[in-house]
Amino acid sequence: MDSEIRIGKWVEDLVSFMLDHFQSTFDAIATVVNGFGGAIDYVLVGAPAWLLIGLIVAISLWRVGVGFAVFTVAALVLIAGIGLWTETASTLGLVLTATLLSLLVGVPLGVWMARNRVVESIVRTTLDFMQTMPAFVYLIPAVMFFGLGRVPGILATVIFAMPPAVRLTSLGIQQVPAEIVEAGKAFGCHDRQLLFKVQLPNALPSIMAGVNQTMMMALSMIVIASMIGAGGLGNVVLQGIQRLDIALGFESGLSVVLLAIVLDRITQSFGRTASAPGPARFAFLRRFLPVPAR
Amino acid sequence: MNTMMRSAVSVGGPASLGFPRGAARTSIGEDAAVRLEVRNVYKVFSADPKPALSMLRQGASKAEVLEKLNVNVGVLDASFQVRTGEIFVIMGLSGSGKSTMIRLLNRLIEPSSGEILLDGKDLVSMSKAELIQARRRNMGMVFQSFALMPHLSALDNAAFGLEISGVSKAERHKAAQQALEQVGLGTYAHRYPREMSGGMQQRVGLARALANDPTILLMDEAFSALDPLIRTEMQDELLRLQREHQRTIVFISHDLDEAMRIGDRIAIMEGGRIVQVGTPYEILSRPADDYVRSFFRNVDASKVLRAGDVARYEATNTVIRLPGELTPALQQLRENHHNFGYVRTQDGRFEGVVSQTTLERELKGPQPRFINAFLPDVRTVNAATPVHALLALVADTEWPVPVVDDDHNFLGAISRALMLHTLVRGD
Structure with missing residues (x-):
């Protein structure tokens, strides 16, 4: 055994070194994430089911259409009927928290990556690593650093779900047509204006596709993260597995699928129309708006 | 455009032949101020760049540098001047x-x-900050692919440069609206680029600039x-804008017809080098x-070629200067063996055409005056009129057709022989 490269041991040593020396940092992160996640959870789980369902249906109607709004009503009422509404709301909270954190880190990282070759090569390699590493493996350091519960669940999910946000932000910026970037420069943009007024708005469809992907990956990971006590629907799925309870497994699994479809369609709609503000369905409203003075 | 010019020719009376192009080519002389100098x-x-530059300065060609140093040469020893108010193609x-050349002009390429x-x-030699100011204040650019911001309305696209410069919303929208009206899109301000045709999008691109x-x-x-049809329409639009307000324009084109049509002067590039600069007529003839x-x-x-390029002044015509007497004028015509004489004032204004016959007739009268000796129905043509629009007129007119500039100054006349000679040039 001594002749082997003991890479696992080195990582273990690194983790315990960090635990010994950066405990206060981890505690601070844990406090922030717990506060953030807790607040979202408190609102979503605390709100009456009809209110939350009404809100999601309203967004579906606004962003996607009548047909999908009907589907959303049916799906969410079915979940409530099964008796898994609280768990679903909790999972929704976890997914939103993890997605927001992923974007908070991922989008700026993607921008940096698009603008700097060295950063690009480092981040790209790291992302490849992160995406191919089996999802369960993230749970171990998460537990080591943050114990059991919501915080390690969310952070493991953030790590797992971030790559698409980074990649698609970077890709979106790199794919802005050269002449549009030239136009920005030719009219006198300095670097920040070029980013915020030219590159980011033009990359928005791609960034929104990244948001969609990130959210879907967060949902899949948050179910797995129930193994370390993240809570929500994942707990029910886990119970179904442990008891070999087909009925419970199916009900909880179905709830995850329905939630996934609703979230997927809504975030996709933001990607589609990101380059064109105001859905055409509401174009008639323009008639009622005051005409700007000539 | 062609039909328009032909109909202008057929309009009767002694009026000058109108042609929309007008001002641009005729009024920008050698003496106009230099706006841009390369x-x-x-x-x-x-x-x-140093090794490649020193090779090029010693006379190496683009291909040689590429072969020896594996370095691409974009532009090679370019020097030219763009005068205020001209379209320089x-x-x-x-x-x-x-394309590299035009990007060097605003340092999109260093x-x-x-x-x-x-x-x-x-x-x-400007710093980055100075360059940004120069781009904001002094330069506008129009792109082949329009390069509009898809998330902005036509109005906000047109206002883009002003927004970047920090102009207030009300002020920049006012200027943008005016610019859109100049290009004929005043009522399309709230459309988005994807809701517009290519021609309309490029009008917005022009308004932005x-x-x-x-x-x-x-x-x-x-x-x-x-599309070819829209392209011609946009060229006319540019020429119309240029008549209203003479701007200095550097225009890149690979299309010879376009260059000839809109260019006051043309620079021809080959292999990174500027081979020739001149008016279309100069380049065509030499x-x-x-x-x-x-x-x-x-x-x-x-x-x-335009009438002004072809018209000959004294060599083939007899020019009579006012004030003067009829008798010496008739004498002049007889000596030159010319049947027709072109009468102009001291300061160059074209007055009319006389013939030996009308002068003789008038001299028999009690009070001979030039004005009574003028041939009726003399039509003048503007110097900017293209030659092909004159063929019928020159063929149908007994005397060489007088050519005038925008201020009605006499520039010369075009005879049938001169016209034929022009058309068979150099071949």
Whole structure:
């Protein structure tokens, strides 16, 4: 055994070194994430089911259409009927928290990556690593650093779900047509204006596709993260597995699928129309708006 | 356009032949102020341009540098001047360096060496902050692919440059609306680019470049992506805008017809080098080398040349200056063996055409006056009228057709013989 490269041991040593020396940092992160996640959870789980369902249906109607709004009503009422509404709301909270954190880190990282070759090569390699590493493996350091519960669940999910946000932000910026970037420069943009007024708005469809992907990956990971006590629907799925309870497994699994479809369609709609503000369905409203003075 | 010009010819009476192009080519003389001057500019695409530059300065060609140093040469020792108020067309085939050239002018591409003076100030030596200010205040650019912001309405697109400069919303929207109205899109302000045709999008692109009233307008193959019909329409639009308000424009094109149509002067580029600069007529009549000549081989001279380019003054016509007597004028005509004489005032204004017959008739009268000796129905043509629009008129008129400029100054006349000679030029 001594002749082997003991890479696992080195990582273990690194983790315990960090635990010994950066405990206060981890505690601070844990406090922030717990506060953030807790607040979202408190609102979503605390709100009456009809209110939350009404809100999601309203967004579906606004962003996607009548047909999908009907589907959303049916799906969410079915979940409530099964008796898994609280768990679903909790999972929704976890997914939103993890997605927001992923974007908070991922989008700026993607921008940096698009603008700097060295950063690009480092981040790209790291992302490849992160995406191919089996999802369960993230749970171990998460537990080591943050114990059991919501915080390690969310952070493991953030790590797992971030790559698409980074990649698609970077890709979106790199794919802005050269002449549009030239136009920005030719009219006198300095670097920040070029980013915020030219590159980011033009990359928005791609960034929104990244948001969609990130959210879907967060949902899949948050179910797995129930193994370390993240809570929500994942707990029910886990119970179904442990008891070999087909009925419970199916009900909880179905709830995850329905939630996934609703979230997927809504975030996709933001990607589609990101380059064109105001859905055409509401174009008639323009008639009622005051005409700007000539 | 052609039909329009022909109908203008057929309008009766002694009126001057109107032609929309007018001002641009005739009024920008050699003496117009230089707005932009490019001096010995080189661009080599290399991290260290020095070895390539020294090779080029010793006379190496683009191909030699590429072979020896594996360095691409974009522009090679370019020098030219753009005068205030002219449309300066840089023309060349793809790979000739014309797109690089225009990007050097606002430093979207950094020159490797040389000077670019805009109103006497060197853009190349400016700091980044100064360059940004110069781009905001003095330069507008129009792109081949329009390059509009898809998330902004036509109004906000037109206001883009002003927004970047920090102009307040009310003010920039006002200027943008005016710019849109100039290009005929006043009522489309709230449309988005994806809701507009290519021609309309490029009008917005033009409005965006006009909104900050730039000192110089750079147009990179601005009409090349448009359908031929729309392209002609946009060229007319540009010429119309140019008549209303003379701007200094550098226009890149690979299309000879376009260059001939809109260019006051044309620079021809080949292999990164500027081979010849001149008016369309100069280039057509005296091509610098075989490359330029081959360009013009299939050009219909009657479409390129304008009345002002062809008209001859004294050599083939008798010019009578006022004030004067009828008897010496008749004498002059007889000596020159000319039947017709062109009467102009002291300060050059065209007055009319007399013939030996009318002078003789008038001299028999009690009080001989030039005005009574003028031939009736004499039509003048504006110097900017293309020759092909004159063929019928010249063929049908007994006397050489007098050519005048916008101020009705006599520039010369075109006889049938001169017209034929022009059409068979050099072949």
